Amino acid sequence: METRTNTVRSRGKLVVMLIAATLLASCGVSNVTIEGSFPTPNISKLPLSVAVYYDEALRDFSYLEYSETGQEEFNIASGQSHIQLFNAILPAMFDNVIVVNSMEEAASSGADAVFMPLIEEFQLALPAKTKLDVYEVWVKYNMRLVTPTGDYIADWVLTSYGKTPTETFRSVEAGINEAAVVALRDLASSFSLTFSQVPEVNDWLASL
Amino acid sequence: MATISGIRTSRYGLLLCALLFAACTSTTVDEFRQGETGIENHESVVILGRRQASDYETRSEFVECVGDRMARGENAINVIPEQEFIDAMFPWFEPRTAPLRTRDLEQLMAEDAVARTMGEFGIRYIVWLDGYTETTDRQGSISCTIGPGGGGCFGFGTWEDDANFDARVWDVGSLTNVGTINTDATGQSYLPALVVPIPLIARVEANACNRLAAQLKDFVNGS
Numbered sequence: 088m089e090t091r092t093n094t095v096r097s098r099g100k101l102v103v104m105l106i107a108a109t110l111l112a113s114c115g116v117s118n119v120t121i122e123g124s125f126p127t128p129n130i131s132k133l134p135l136s137v138a139v140y141y142d143e144a145l146r147d148f149s150y151l152e153y154s155e156t157g158q159e160e161f162n163i164a165s166g167q168s169h170i171q172l173f174n175a176i177l178p179a180m181f182d183n184v185i186v187v188n189s190m191e192e193a194a195s196s197g198a199d200a201v202f203m204p205l206i207e208e209f210q211l212a213l214p215a216k217t218k219l220d221v222y223e224v225w226v227k228y229n230m231r232l233v234t235p236t237g238d239y240i241a242d243w244v245l246t247s248y249g250k251t252p253t254e255t256f257r258s259v260e261a262g263i264n265e266a267a268v269v270a271l272r273d274l275a276s277s278f279s280l281t282f283s284q285v286p287e288v289n290d291w292l293a294s295l
Numbered sequence: 296m297a298t299i300s301g302i303r304t305s306r307y308g309l310l311l312c313a314l315l316f317a318a319c320t321s322t323t324v325d326e327f328r329q330g331e332t333g334i335e336n337h338e339s340v341v342i343l344g345r346r347q348a349s350d351y352e353t354r355s356e357f358v359e360c361v362g363d364r365m366a367r368g369e370n371a372i373n374v375i376p377e378q379e380f381i382d383a384m385f386p387w388f389e390p391r392t393a394p395l396r397t398r399d400l401e402q403l404m405a406e407d408a409v410a411r412t413m414g415e416f417g418i419r420y421i422v423w424l425d426g427y428t429e430t431t432d433r434q435g436s437i438s439c440t441i442g443p444g445g446g447g448c449f450g451f452g453t454w455e456d457d458a459n460f461d462a463r464v465w466d467v468g469s470l471t472n473v474g475t476i477n478t479d480a481t482g483q484s485y486l487p488a489l490v491v492p493i494p495l496i497a498r499v500e501a502n503a504c505n506r507l508a509a510q511l512k513d514f515v516n517g518s
Binding site: 126127128129130131252272273275276277279280 | 352354355382383384385386387389390391392406407408409412
């Protein structure tokens with residue numbers, strides 16, 4: 088009889104622990120890693136050899152969204168998806184693309200220029216806050232182009248925007264991911280189409 | 296007693312039948328032709344949704360529906376799926392970069408890569424769909440309760456749906472706008488709840504899709 092009571096008690100404790108664990112887990116921050124696939128741009132290549140350097144700030148970029156009460160709500164990691172995107176678009180834009188791990192490596196790569204993208208700002212709009220049935224992502228970038236020895240060629244700002252179609256039944260994580268992928272696609276289109284129109288880049292291309 | 300119950304049942308039946316007939320839609324299709332049309336067997340059409348507006352965007356499900364209907368039945372047309380075309384044309388048909396006028400398409404076709412891909416798909420016409428479905432005049436209320444003995448809902452709700460879509464047809468050969476077709480479908484939906492809610496939904500978007508696809512098919516075929 089006592090053994091049975093102990094079993095009931097231990098099961099009860101297990102249930103209480105599970106409920107407590109679930110409650111604690113629901114209070115914590117949700118991690119969202121942006122994942123998507125990006126098409127290769129259908130554009131004419133520039134006859135250039137470009138080295139690309141993804142610094143630590145870009146590779147490990149994540150954005151923390153806070154709730155209205157100031158608690159950490161979503162941690163959105165998008166550094167790797169940005170690298171995946173640039174790795175898809177740059178080979179379609181230039182004859183030769185070399186990914187380098189340092190500026191020293193870039194100097195000895197024989198490239199015409201080194202491209203260094205940087206995320207300056209990331210903004211997220213959630214339906215719970217905007218009262219709209221769409222998720223929105225806005226990102227501001229600083230694009231830098233330097234010579235292999237580190238001298239300035241161009242430095243310009245690009246913004247990208249993505250929103251999901253109106254839909255009521257969707258998880259928050261899926262909504263954030265979808266909006267971020269649309270924003271990344273928007274970045275790819277504006278970057279690939281406006282690259283040679285940036286005045287400093289245009290001057291540099293003319294001087295080659 | 297049995298007679299009263301029978302009368303009540305038949306009244307409910309009549310009410311339901313009346314509502315079923317009332318939950319239908321009325322659709323108007325307007326066509327404005329600006330040029331001659333016609334399509335060969337080896338040529339195809341791509342249907343694209345306009346998404347540059349900030350307050351609405353043409354739903355991809357509606358675009359897909361029109362494409363599916365055009366690719367079926369008599370005089371079926373070869374329709375290229377929207378996403379396949381947009382990906383192959385990336386980055387030229389994105390929300391921020393898509394051509395808004397035929398003059399923009401002319402500039403776009405000057406790009407070798409664009410002209411080559413357009414030729415590979417055999418695109419003869421680009422159809423731009425622009426519109427959305429709006430719900431208005433929501434009235435009534437339904438309340439639901441649940442208890443140990445069971446649950447149920449009681450009440451009545453009604454609303455009106457209006458689907459309005461424009462289809463602009465661009466001829467890729469002559470780089471001109473050859474016509475516009477407008478479809479407007481409206482319908483009243485009802486939701487009576489007598490223990491169980493019975494939705495009587497007006498299928499305005501489905502009707503708009505069917506009528507627009509049929510009209511577009513005839514238009515592109517030149518009939």
